Structure formats: structure tokens, C-alpha cells
Amino acid sequence: MNLKIVFFHLNLLIKIYSGTIVISAHHKPDADGKFEDQNNDEIIVSISIAECDMRCSLNPRCVSFFYNSLTKLCIVHSNPFTYTVITKSGTGWRFYVTRDRTGRCPDNFFLYRQLDFCYQFMPSLMAAYISCPLGTLQRIDTEEKQNYTMKITANIELVYDDAICMQGKNTGEGWKFLDGTPMTYFNWNWNHPKFDSNQLRMIRNKNYVWFATADNKYCSYLCEYP
Missing domain, CATH: 3.50.4.10 (Hepatocyte Growth Factor)
Known part of the structure; x- marks a missing residue:
């Protein structure tokens, strides 16, 4: 080499x-x-x-x-x-x-090669207005990706003291990602999901368990590419 x-x-x-x-x-x-x-x-x-x-x-x-x-x-x-x-x-x-620098990720994205995960941190805003000009809202589809997200956002509350939004939609036929792929990994809080929602979020001060909530609440988020 x-x-x-x-x-x-x-x-x-x-x-x-x-x-x-x-x-x-x-x-x-x-x-x-x-x-x-x-x-x-x-x-x-x-x-x-x-x-x-x-x-x-x-x-x-x-x-x-x-x-x-x-x-x-x-x-x-x-x-x-x-x-x-x-x-x-x-x-x-x-x-x-x-x-x-291979072209796998856009500029200003990080690449975690172990998971082939290109990602970019985004600021906190109302969930209904989440936007990823390059890529899509992060999906959590394995325990390893859940744990990695926990690791890289360990002290995010010092900047954005909100939950972390991610992909997920209750279609009435199960939870699916934005492209229609069925979700198979979950990390729900013990009493969730409570109702239909297009917004999933991880609650940091509850060890990153998942909640389904309305889209009028604020959250920080990551964009992933592609």
C-alpha cells in the first residue's frame, strides 16, 4: 500500500x-x-x-x-x-x-466508518420545521447506532437543552422510516408509544429512551447522508 x-x-x-x-x-x-x-x-x-x-x-x-x-x-x-x-x-x-475525502460524505459532515454513517449536527428548532438540505433526518436502526448517538451527544445539553429528534412514523401498519422501510429496532420508554405521531425523540435525561410526541415541541437533531 x-x-x-x-x-x-x-x-x-x-x-x-x-x-x-x-x-x-x-x-x-x-x-x-x-x-x-x-x-x-x-x-x-x-x-x-x-x-x-x-x-x-x-x-x-x-x-x-x-x-x-x-x-x-x-x-x-x-x-x-x-x-x-x-x-x-x-x-x-x-x-x-x-x-x-472520498466523496462518500458532503463537506462539513463527519464520517464514522465503522457504521458507514455520514452525519451533521443541526441546531434546535420546532420539530415541524426540521430540515436536512443534504440527506435526511437520522434513523436509529440498530443498538450500535443508538449507543453511538448517545456517545457523540453526551453533553449536548450545554448548548441545546432539548430532546433529540429522529426518523419514525406510525403508519397504522407499524412504525416505519421515511422511505417506508419497517422499523425493527426500538428503545421505547416503558409507557410509550402512547399515540400516533410523526415525531420520535430520544430523551437524554432518561438514558435516551424513545418517546412519541407532537411536532410542536423543540428538539435538536442530526442529518445523515444519504
């Missing part, structure tokens, strides 16, 4: 010419001096930032990584830390977030 590494100021562009992976890693200077080793997906000692970036590109769970230029420690995460607090600090740490 032929590896080419190109540096663009604060950005690192990793290209792995296997025909499958092209990832760019972007430095986030606001997080300099901070790091997180809890809930990591891999910790290694790397001789350089380039090696750390390469390890990230080879790990399908990697969405971001922390690198310490003094200790050479590389911490790989599946979390972009958009809505998760980075809890630790120390000298020499830098934080990088990856972006897909």
Missing part, C-alpha cells in the same frame, strides 16, 4: 491508495492543551503526528485524535467532541478532527 502524506499548514491530508480511504485531519486550535483518554478507541505511542494520523486512517472507528508532541502519545476516538466535554489538560496536546 502506497502512502502519501501532505501537510497544509494546520491540516494534514492522508491518502491511502488502496482505492477505499481518503481522510483529511484538521487541527482544532481551540482545544490545544486539552485531551481525553476516557472512552477512547485506541492509545498508542507514535513517533510523529503523521504516524498518529495514519493510525487513525486505518482504524474505522476513528473520527478524531489527540496527539502529544512531547510524550508522543496518540489517542484515537470515535467521537468528534462537538457536544462532548474534553475533561483533561496538559502541555503538548493538540486535537484533530477528520473529514471524509
Whole structure:
């Protein structure tokens, strides 16, 4: 496998010419001096930032990584830390977030390759006005995707203190996604669903259980592509 590494100021562009992976890693200077080793997906000692970036590109769970230029420690995460607090600090740490460059995802979307999940965080608004100009409202169709959503929105209440809306509609013939595909995975609260609704939401302070509610309430949400 032929590896080419190109540096663009604060950005690192990793290209792995296997025909499958092209990832760019972007430095986030606001997080300099901070790091997180809890809930990591891999910790290694790397001789350089380039090696750390390469390890990230080879790990399908990697969405971001922390690198310490003094200790050479590389911490790989599946979390972009958009809505998760980075809890630790120390000298020499830098934080990088990856972006897909294969064309699989639009610009400004994150790609979690483990689930082939392209997603974008959206602001809180009334559920009736949810819009995804690129892609559709996120669907939760497996326990793994439910758990991943919980992980990447762990501290979203610091910005948007609302439930998280997702796809789901009671058609009278069972719950279905927007394209008509029957839903087979559910994480209902013990007394739900109570009534027909086109709005499903996860309630963060109830361990992300599902509620069916009216569309006149506010929620934050994720768009996924396609």
C-alpha cells in the first residue's frame, strides 16, 4: 500500500491508495492543551503526528485524535467532541478532527466508518420545521447506532437543552422510516408509544429512551447522508 502524506499548514491530508480511504485531519486550535483518554478507541505511542494520523486512517472507528508532541502519545476516538466535554489538560496536546475525502460524505459532515454513517449536527428548532438540505433526518436502526448517538451527544445539553429528534412514523401498519422501510429496532420508554405521531425523540435525561410526541415541541437533531 502506497502512502502519501501532505501537510497544509494546520491540516494534514492522508491518502491511502488502496482505492477505499481518503481522510483529511484538521487541527482544532481551540482545544490545544486539552485531551481525553476516557472512552477512547485506541492509545498508542507514535513517533510523529503523521504516524498518529495514519493510525487513525486505518482504524474505522476513528473520527478524531489527540496527539502529544512531547510524550508522543496518540489517542484515537470515535467521537468528534462537538457536544462532548474534553475533561483533561496538559502541555503538548493538540486535537484533530477528520473529514471524509472520498466523496462518500458532503463537506462539513463527519464520517464514522465503522457504521458507514455520514452525519451533521443541526441546531434546535420546532420539530415541524426540521430540515436536512443534504440527506435526511437520522434513523436509529440498530443498538450500535443508538449507543453511538448517545456517545457523540453526551453533553449536548450545554448548548441545546432539548430532546433529540429522529426518523419514525406510525403508519397504522407499524412504525416505519421515511422511505417506508419497517422499523425493527426500538428503545421505547416503558409507557410509550402512547399515540400516533410523526415525531420520535430520544430523551437524554432518561438514558435516551424513545418517546412519541407532537411536532410542536423543540428538539435538536442530526442529518445523515444519504
